[in-house]
Amino acid sequence: MPGNGGRAISGHAAGRSGRSVPLRRHHPVPERCAEERSLHRRFPAPRHAAAAAPLGRAGGHPPGRGFVDPRHPFITTLLPTGDSCRTKGTGQEAKMISFKQLSLEAKAAVAAGVVFLSMMVSRSYLSEKLDLRMRRWLMRLQTALFANALMLIGSLHVWRSIVTTFSKASVASSFCFMPWKIAVFMFLALAHSSFFTLLFLVAEEPYFFSLAAYTCLGAYIILIFFLFTLGSVEQAYKLLAGKGARAGTGNKNRPAMKPVLAVLLTAVLTVVGLLNASQPPAVNSVEVPVHKLSSTMNNLKVVLLSDIHLGPTVGKTKLAMIVRMVKALKPDITVIVGDLTDAEAEIIRPAVEPLGELASPLGTYFVTGNHEYYTSDVSNWFELLKSFNIRPLHNENVKIVSPQSSEDWFCLAGVDDIEANVLRYSGHGMDLKRALRGCSSEHAIVLLAHQPVAAKWALQERPDINLILSGHTHGGQIFPLNAGAYLLNPFFVGLYKVGQNTFVYVSPGTMYFGIPMRLGSRAEITEIILRSS
Numbered sequence: 001m002p003g004n005g006g007r008a009i010s011g012h013a014a015g016r017s018g019r020s021v022p023l024r025r026h027h028p029v030p031e032r033c034a035e036e037r038s039l040h041r042r043f044p045a046p047r048h049a050a051a052a053a054p055l056g057r058a059g060g061h062p063p064g065r066g067f068v069d070p071r072h073p074f075i076t077t078l079l080p081t082g083d084s085c086r087t088k089g090t091g092q093e094a095k096m097i098s099f100k101q102l103s104l105e106a107k108a109a110v111a112a113g114v115v116f117l118s119m120m121v122s123r124s125y126l127s128e129k130l131d132l133r134m135r136r137w138l139m140r141l142q143t144a145l146f147a148n149a150l151m152l153i154g155s156l157h158v159w160r161s162i163v164t165t166f167s168k169a170s171v172a173s174s175f176c177f178m179p180w181k182i183a184v185f186m187f188l189a190l191a192h193s194s195f196f197t198l199l200f201l202v203a204e205e206p207y208f209f210s211l212a213a214y215t216c217l218g219a220y221i222i223l224i225f226f227l228f229t230l231g232s233v234e235q236a237y238k239l240l241a242g243k244g245a246r247a248g249t250g251n252k253n254r255p256a257m258k259p260v261l262a263v264l265l266t267a268v269l270t271v272v273g274l275l276n277a278s279q280p281p282a283v284n285s286v287e288v289p290v291h292k293l294s295s296t297m298n299n300l301k302v303v304l305l306s307d308i309h310l311g312p313t314v315g316k317t318k319l320a321m322i323v324r325m326v327k328a329l330k331p332d333i334t335v336i337v338g339d340l341t342d343a344e345a346e347i348i349r350p351a352v353e354p355l356g357e358l359a360s361p362l363g364t365y366f367v368t369g370n371h372e373y374y375t376s377d378v379s380n381w382f383e384l385l386k387s388f389n390i391r392p393l394h395n396e397n398v399k400i401v402s403p404q405s406s407e408d409w410f411c412l413a414g415v416d417d418i419e420a421n422v423l424r425y426s427g428h429g430m431d432l433k434r435a436l437r438g439c440s441s442e443h444a445i446v447l448l449a450h451q452p453v454a455a456k457w458a459l460q461e462r463p464d465i466n467l468i469l470s471g472h473t474h475g476g477q478i479f480p481l482n483a484g485a486y487l488l489n490p491f492f493v494g495l496y497k498v499g500q501n502t503f504v505y506v507s508p509g510t511m512y513f514g515i516p517m518r519l520g521s522r523a524e525i526t527e528i529i530l531r532s533s
Helices: 030-042 047-058 084-088 091-100 104-126 132-168 170-174 177-200 208-241 254-278 316-329 345-357 370-374 378-387 419-423 452-461 482-488
Strands: 012-014 020-022 064-068 076-080 282-290 300-305 333-337 364-367 396-401 409-414 445-448 467-470 494-498 502-506 524-532
Touching (some): 345 378, 364 409, 452 467
Antiparallel strands (some): 396 409
């Protein structure tokens, strides 16, 4: 019968005497499955087994494998290729086969999901049970593994696009193809290794390996973007042009044009990005009217630093250059709004020494960013900064008093970064109420908050804040990450007016994080001139 999914005997078979032997139909039963699988192994289908197919079709059965049953030499047994004995035999075996059949990309996605789940578990349930050193190593290792699992999906696409596809083109014979494969492999290996440099390669000055690895990571991001974009354009063209245009001209080199163009564009933008990032930060002067600011404090100069990221690719030399530029501006106040570092205080202490040369008349102040909490070493950083006469504002405020009159002052407040709440970092977390305790509504309020999201939350709770200084976004740092940074933050970069008397300024960052490149953004030191209004 059709669709019985089992062993079928249909029609008639001729015996040696020429007499017709009627054939009976058999339905599969579970106890016969092992026996029939054994027969398949002992008597595999001959090449001419297709001759038995009409027999199966004559009885209304789908075509399948045929073999001669030794117990009935005149009867051909048919087992359909999708027979139930194979699918129902062992459910566990079927599951294993289906997992093995997953593509490498799918397996990488599964691995990323497993690591991400472990990150959620460790952050939610284990963070308070582990000591800081163990938590730091676990967090960085998980981050590196998660990033590498996701990158593996892109790396497989890169390899197939610029190695496998290129090898099929006739133009490949004119190149040294093996060195090309080695170069692509080394490029991908360096990009993948970049996240592990935080574990092993952090010192007073960057290691060359770290710079090379993070440069490859930046180029990797750009290359993935161009391969995806050019591939999408190609597919759209094929759909619009129709099947007639898809036949092509038979040019064997045409498939290689897309990866070659992507590689060339990536190389050009990588060089441009490296050159931009190697330049000193631009000095951007911004005038901000501050409601309720006393006239005796008019033209007060505040220098804003953000996102220096001392670590694998930023060291003492870069920081010393920044300090020299700040001193040349002669600010009244210097503020650092988070992400000063990516490493523990003890390891990178020599690189921080130039900060001791900052000497603003009304003080130098610091608030934490998300990367300070990734180091799991915030307390030691607070002590180190205090030794350089830099005051951390740990959900607290200070009164900035006018040099001309002790009656004229404004409130400078700072909040912990919101990532401390996510990580359940003991004793830390954004607490605006505590940070503004004692700030009078009759005086101007300036708030330091690393993330623009924190600025938005602060204004929802206290709309009387006059100015908020933030960072975090890096202005996107490199193309094509700009779009993501823009979409994920309520304030992206530059000066924003919110309501009648409130302004938010977001710095694009004084240096860069990891990747020593800038595309579509520029590092800056911001000189903010406060105007009384």
